[in-house]
Amino acid sequence: MPDIQISARLVATEEVDLDGLPILTATVTPTEAAAALPLPPGPTGPAGPRGAPQTTFAKQGAIADAAARPVGLGLADRGKWWHRLDNDAMDFWDGTTWIHSPDAVGAQGSVAPGNTVTVTTTHDPALVGAALRITGSTAAQAVQATVPAGLPGPAGPPGTSGAITAATDWDDTVGPVNRSAFGLTSSGRRWQATQPPNGFGPWAWWESEFAAAHEEAIPSYVAGTFTVPAMPFQWRPMCWGQMHCFMEQGAEARVELRVRLGSAAGVMVASGAGHRISSPSVYFPLSWAPAYGDEGTKPLSPSSTYATVPAGQSATLYVCVERVGNGVGYKIGHSQTAATLTVWAQPVPEVVT
Numbered sequence: 001m002p003d004i005q006i007s008a009r010l011v012a013t014e015e016v017d018l019d020g021l022p023i024l025t026a027t028v029t030p031t032e033a034a035a036a037l038p039l040p041p042g043p044t045g046p047a048g049p050r051g052a053p054q055t056t057f058a059k060q061g062a063i064a065d066a067a068a069r070p071v072g073l074g075l076a077d078r079g080k081w082w083h084r085l086d087n088d089a090m091d092f093w094d095g096t097t098w099i100h101s102p103d104a105v106g107a108q109g110s111v112a113p114g115n116t117v118t119v120t121t122t123h124d125p126a127l128v129g130a131a132l133r134i135t136g137s138t139a140a141q142a143v144q145a146t147v148p149a150g151l152p153g154p155a156g157p158p159g160t161s162g163a164i165t166a167a168t169d170w171d172d173t174v175g176p177v178n179r180s181a182f183g184l185t186s187s188g189r190r191w192q193a194t195q196p197p198n199g200f201g202p203w204a205w206w207e208s209e210f211a212a213a214h215e216e217a218i219p220s221y222v223a224g225t226f227t228v229p230a231m232p233f234q235w236r237p238m239c240w241g242q243m244h245c246f247m248e249q250g251a252e253a254r255v256e257l258r259v260r261l262g263s264a265a266g267v268m269v270a271s272g273a274g275h276r277i278s279s280p281s282v283y284f285p286l287s288w289a290p291a292y293g294d295e296g297t298k299p300l301s302p303s304s305t306y307a308t309v310p311a312g313q314s315a316t317l318y319v320c321v322e323r324v325g326n327g328v329g330y331k332i333g334h335s336q337t338a339a340t341l342t343v344w345a346q347p348v349p350e351v352v353t
Contacts, residue, residue, distance in 0.1 A: 006034035057081055063091065069098060113139045125149040164191065175232070200235065200345040203228055207336045210243070210319070215333025217248075220322040222264050223257075223334045226341060230314045234348045236307055237261060237317060239270035241341040242287040245321055245334040253327025257286050259341070260318045267307045268294050269317070285338060308348050317343065 008030040015023045062083040063069060069082070069091060078095035083105050090104035116139060124146065131146040164170060164182065169190050176193035183194040203226070210224040223243065239259045247255040259270035272288030292300060292307045300306060309315040319341060323332045 004037075004040055006037060007031040008034060057092070059083070066091070066100075115139050115141060117141050117143055119143045119145065121145045121147060123147045123149075167191070200231060200347070201228075202342050202344050204340065204342045207339055210334075210336050210339045210341075213333070213335045214321075215246075215331045217329050217331045218323075220264070220320050220332075222318050223321050224319040224339075224341070226317045226319070226343070228309075228315045228317065228343055228345065230312050231309070231345050231347075233311050234305070234308050235311075235345040236348050237269050237309070237315060238290045238344045238346050239317065239341060240287075240289055241270075241319075241339070242272070242285050243319070243334055243339040244285050244337055245332070246284065247323065247327065247332055248330040253323055253325030253330065255286075255332045256322050256324050257288050258320045258322055259288060260320055261307060261309070261315060262318075263316075264318050264320055266318065268292065269307050303349060305348065309345075317341070 008028050011027045011029070013025045013027075015025070017023055056079060058079050058081070060070075060080050060082050062085055065084060065086040073080070073093050075095045077093050079093070081090050081092040083089075084091050084100075087102045088105045090101040092099040092101065118141070120142070122144070127146060127148040130148055133144040133146075135142045135144070165172065171185065171188065171190040171192035174192050174194075180193045182191055184191055205224070205226050209226075211222065214221065214223070223245075228237065237259075241259075243257055245255050245257060247253060254273075257272040258268050260266040261269050269290065269292055270288045271291040272286040321332055321334050323330075
């Protein structure tokens, strides 16, 4: 709102109160022309309370003629009307006076069929708010009521202990195995035995269970074969271990240890880097760890079936001493001393397509 300027005279007077403090009083007297100007409007006030809903027309009955109109009506009776029989008129009270509409009322129509209301109730303890839904606009209507949970009741007595496999939400289609865990399925929301989460095993072999010490000028040979029994699930071998081996001096090559699945030429599941040393009589310990794929380490997703053993099938692991590089005619070898192999069966979920 723009400022309004008026002409006025300002008179300031100074007085002293009982304590000797000065009191300054200012008097503003507008000029005669300015005093006649209207004051600007103030800010809008808050909205008033909402009024009670009113119907436009509310039939009250029938009367014979104008003389039979009810008396003593006021503002609270606004909207009431009567069927006036002498001329089929509609006599309407608007709060202060009568409104007469001749021939406003027609002949009575046929009786409508009775309304049928079907009520259904849904009770869901997870809901917190009530709801009511009415459907249909004919003589057949439906009312759907949703009822929320009430206040929690007192705790009941503790139940008796029982086996989890006897519970109503236990799924016995999958049998438990050693090291299984209990898990809640995402689809049926039922408990069942799951595959061992940290692998099954371990199996381990030591020194004399490997092949006797050997050395030969060949590309590779097997230093031990080891069998893992059949599992009730699909799994992937995870191998750790070590073994003393050597590569004869003078060759542009090295020796490596590889654990292969199924045969001496099977897929690699573990690898240990090699050495080339100065004498075939000295052996260095090489350690190996899980590694999959001869062409390089493979990134494996949780659902990958690479280098896996099917459920119900045993597996044979081959510990191979292999020459890598240009070393034709140079010996490679190994020793049983401190040779070890430890294997875990890591479950791999079967993908259903």
